Amino acid sequence: MQTNKQAEQWMAIYTKPRAEKKxxxxxxxxxxxxxCPTYTTLRQWSDRKKKVTLPAIPSYVFIRIQENLRWEVLKDTAALNFVFWQGKPAVLRDEHIEAFRRFMGELSDTSTVNMADLTSGDRVLIKKGNFDGTEANILKINKKDITLLLPELGIKLVCQHEDIDTLNQ
Incomplete structure (x- = not known):
């Protein structure tokens, strides 16, 4: 037996420029x-400096909603449309939103891994910090940091060598 109640899921809304917070x-x-992830930065004007809060992802807001109610959201004049993927509204998994929330917080200290054992293209596990428990691909290894690709989120992340661990393959 089917129910009329759909599960709520995270979706991304594309907004007018500079209207994300509103x-x-x-x-x-x-x-x-x-x-709506934000960060605070210090901006310089000719006559003063001021701390301003800016969106971390310009023109995007994430909303947890049932798909059949998404047209109600677009009644807001600054909400332009939902983000689509392959002809359907893009749905984000709860754990990705939570991982991004952790990413926007503070990083924690971790232990080290032997970098000589790693090469570009290896799959690693982020063992501590904001993306704890997330698998990633190594894009580039530098002396002081490492660039990772989080394929499920489609973002690059630069972290310290001690923030990752090798996966047992």
Whole structure:
């Protein structure tokens, strides 16, 4: 027996430029669970310096919603459309949103791995820090850091050598 209630899932909304925080605020006021990652930076004007909060991903807001209710969200004048993938609204897994939330927080100290055993293209496990437990591919190894690709999220991440561990293959 099927139920009419669909499960809520994370989706990405494309917004008008510089409207991310306002869209997130208005949707949250309407009762939706939203996530608009931000960071604070110091900006210099000719007459002053000021701390400003900017979106980490310009023109995007994440919302947890049932797919059949997504048209209600687009009633906001600054919400332009949902992000689509292969003709369907792109759905993000809960663990990816949580991993990104951890990434936006503070990093923690970790132990080291022997870098001589690793080469570009190897698959590794991030063992501590914000993406703890996430598998990644090595793109580039430098003296002080390592560039990883998180294929499920489609993002590059630079971390310290001690933040990763080899996978048993």
């Amino acid at each position: 869209v997130a605020e208005r949707l949250a006021d309407r009762g939706y669970e939203v996530y």
